[in-house]
Amino acid sequence: MTGSAIPMIETKRLVLRGPEPGDYPDFKATFTSYRARFMGGPLNPYESWMLYAAEIGHWTIRGYGMWMIHDKATDATYGMAGGWKPALWPEAEIAWVIWPEASGRGIALEATHAARRHFYRHLGWQTAVSYIDPKNLDSIRLAERLGAVRDPEAATVDGHDAVYRHPAPAKLEGSQLAHGIEMEIAHYCDPMFKPKGWALD
Amino acid sequence: MIQVPVLTTARLTLRAPGLADFEPLADFYASARSRHVGGPITREQAWRVLAAETGHWTLRGFGRWAVEESATGALVGLVGPWFPEGWPEPEIGWDLMNGHEGKGYATEAAFAALQGAYDLFGWTTAISLVAPRNAASRRVAHRLGASRDGSFTHVRFGEMEVWRHLSPEDLAAGGIEAYA
Numbered sequence: 001m002t003g004s005a006i007p008m009i010e011t012k013r014l015v016l017r018g019p020e021p022g023d024y025p026d027f028k029a030t031f032t033s034y035r036a037r038f039m040g041g042p043l044n045p046y047e048s049w050m051l052y053a054a055e056i057g058h059w060t061i062r063g064y065g066m067w068m069i070h071d072k073a074t075d076a077t078y079g080m081a082g083g084w085k086p087a088l089w090p091e092a093e094i095a096w097v098i099w100p101e102a103s104g105r106g107i108a109l110e111a112t113h114a115a116r117r118h119f120y121r122h123l124g125w126q127t128a129v130s131y132i133d134p135k136n137l138d139s140i141r142l143a144e145r146l147g148a149v150r151d152p153e154a155a156t157v158d159g160h161d162a163v164y165r166h167p168a169p170a171k172l173e174g175s176q177l178a179h180g181i182e183m184e185i186a187h188y189c190d191p192m193f194k195p196k197g198w199a200l201d
Numbered sequence: 202m203i204q205v206p207v208l209t210t211a212r213l214t215l216r217a218p219g220l221a222d223f224e225p226l227a228d229f230y231a232s233a234r235s236r237h238v239g240g241p242i243t244r245e246q247a248w249r250v251l252a253a254e255t256g257h258w259t260l261r262g263f264g265r266w267a268v269e270e271s272a273t274g275a276l277v278g279l280v281g282p283w284f285p286e287g288w289p290e291p292e293i294g295w296d297l298m299n300g301h302e303g304k305g306y307a308t309e310a311a312f313a314a315l316q317g318a319y320d321l322f323g324w325t326t327a328i329s330l331v332a333p334r335n336a337a338s339r340r341v342a343h344r345l346g347a348s349r350d351g352s353f354t355h356v357r358f359g360e361m362e363v364w365r366h367l368s369p370e371d372l373a374a375g376g377i378e379a380y381a
Contacts, residue, residue, distance in 0.1 A: 021259065021260045021261075024260070028286075044287075044356050044357065045286045045287050045356070046285055046286055046287040046355070046356055046357055047357070048286070049260075049285045049286030049287070050249070050250075050253045050285055051249070051253070052256070052260070053252070053253035053254075053255075053256030053257045053259075053260055053285070054249045054250075054252035054253040054256055055252075055256065056252075056255070056256030056259045056260065057251070057252030057253055057254065057255030057256035057257075057259075058252050058256075060219070060252075060255045060256075061219065061220045061251070061252055061255060086245055086248045086249055086252065087223070087227070087244050087245050087247070087248030088243070088244055088245040088248070089245075
């Protein structure tokens with residue numbers, strides 16, 4: 001697979017593109033920080049670089065992977081979202097990570113919603129899960145806003161993670177849930193919008 | 202991304218790594234033979250190593266080749282240019298998969314990879330890092346004509362010997378034959 005073979009996804013505020021060498025410093029800043037504590041981090045610089053290389057290699061090996069999330073207007077990166085299935089993962093996962101300074105703006109919701117739709121529409125996925133550290137409340141809330149529900153029957157990665165199962169394509173397409181997600185994203189796109197409670201990724 | 206060039210030697214084919222290489226790589230990383238290169242590690246971690254070997258080509262424009270025994274198609278090693286973050290400078294690395302030791306494959310593949318680094322990627326010098334207890338790897342460096350050039354301490358792998366390879370000129374002037 002070549003870089004140009006990684007599909008590009010556009011949403012209202014974002015462009016999702018394959019991870020590129022120039023995006024690495026942003027990735028490293030998050031994965032060597034405390035922000036990465038629910039994703040196997042903080043990593044040292046060597047581990048962080050190897051993980052970034054693995055994010056890219058995942059596309060070649062699986063034919064799908066994690067996109068880099070860019071601002072449509074400025075091209076700044078905000079995090080990554082997409083599919084993730086290294087060895088030992090029981091099922092393909094929909095995963096996300098948002099740089100700390102980009103949190104609270106609904107960016108993860110917008111990117112993950114678009115990535116999931118891509119897998120359902122173009123790769124024929126009939127189901128998907130997210131493996132989440134039970135202490136990672138922001139991620140659990142995002143999974144729930146995406147309509148995923150805890151699946152206690154599903155196999156976990158290592159017993160320390162909770163499995164959230166996403167709604168199947170047929171249940172999501174055109175549903176009240178999908179409209180609700182799109183309405184929430186629309187709120188976040190409105191510059192005057194102030195979320196109640198605290199802002200969500 | 203990048204088109205990975207294919208190199209051939211008398212007995213070996215050097216090509217892009219891929220998913221088909223996972224089982225022998227996981228076997229290697231599950232065994233004590235991987236102790237000099239950060240192992241043993243789990244299958245899950247070994248998969249990420251394979252993905253990183255692949256992504257390295259995109260990030261740097263060069264990377265390690267999967268080395269096949271041309272006659273059988275078996276994966277015998279991962280050999281070639283390697284320069285992750287935290288490395289002192291680009292190196293030629295070699296890992297032989299289980300059951301393929303003692304046939305000179307590491308030397309044969311690394312020699313082709315060194316020539317490739319100079320000719321295809323424009324390197325003007327190259328090193329290899331050898332773990333102090335890895336006598337087999339040191340012999341490969343020695344056979345390739347490399348000479349000891351100090352030490353380097355890595356955040357995860359600890360102290361490693363730096364071996365500097367023949368320059369492009371010296372390699373062109375006779376290569377390993379002249380120094381054997």
